[in-house]
Amino acid sequence: MTKYYLAITEIYNPKKHGEGPKDLYTHFLSSMIITSDEFMKEYPSGYIADLKMQMNSRINIYLQNKYGENWYNSHPIINNYKNIINNGKDLSVEIVKGYNYSINEFPELNYSFCTLQTFWLKLLQRKWKKYYKNILLPRKNFKILQKRQITGKWN
Numbered sequence: 001m002t003k004y005y006l007a008i009t010e011i012y013n014p015k016k017h018g019e020g021p022k023d024l025y026t027h028f029l030s031s032m033i034i035t036s037d038e039f040m041k042e043y044p045s046g047y048i049a050d051l052k053m054q055m056n057s058r059i060n061i062y063l064q065n066k067y068g069e070n071w072y073n074s075h076p077i078i079n080n081y082k083n084i085i086n087n088g089k090d091l092s093v094e095i096v097k098g099y100n101y102s103i104n105e106f107p108e109l110n111y112s113f114c115t116l117q118t119f120w121l122k123l124l125q126r127k128w129k130k131y132y133k134n135i136l137l138p139r140k141n142f143k144i145l146q147k148r149q150i151t152g153k154w155n
Helices: 036-042 047-067 081-086 118-136 142-151
Strands: 004-011 028-034 092-103 106-116
Touching: 004 036, 004 047, 004 106, 028 036, 028 047, 028 092, 047 092, 092 118
Parallel strands: none
Antiparallel strands: 004 028, 004 092, 028 106, 092 106
């Protein structure tokens, strides 16, 4: 198995996931691991969105009963946590590299944390968009096509 996989991730929140060391508060938890075979063969279109919605609604109902209506107003480190929750970006499907973590005082609690790797894909998309805009798109211009037909060169 590769070290990278698809997972539904969420930001670690001590109210949601239990108190832990302060350095965990900025990490991502992998809530559910999705293998490539499952993603390609077994999940119909829209299944991931439905799954995220179900997970989110169950968690929200539980936390509203426990902490009240505004449980998401505070996060010890992330200032705009409320905006992340309200925009529905608290649970997202990402390409991740996973690792396990257990708290020394509670060895039976084993968290599955991950580091996001999707940003590499976003960098590649940005580079390709710039390349397309600056190089490939101008080549569709009629005058540039005529010039290439005559000279055999793009410039």
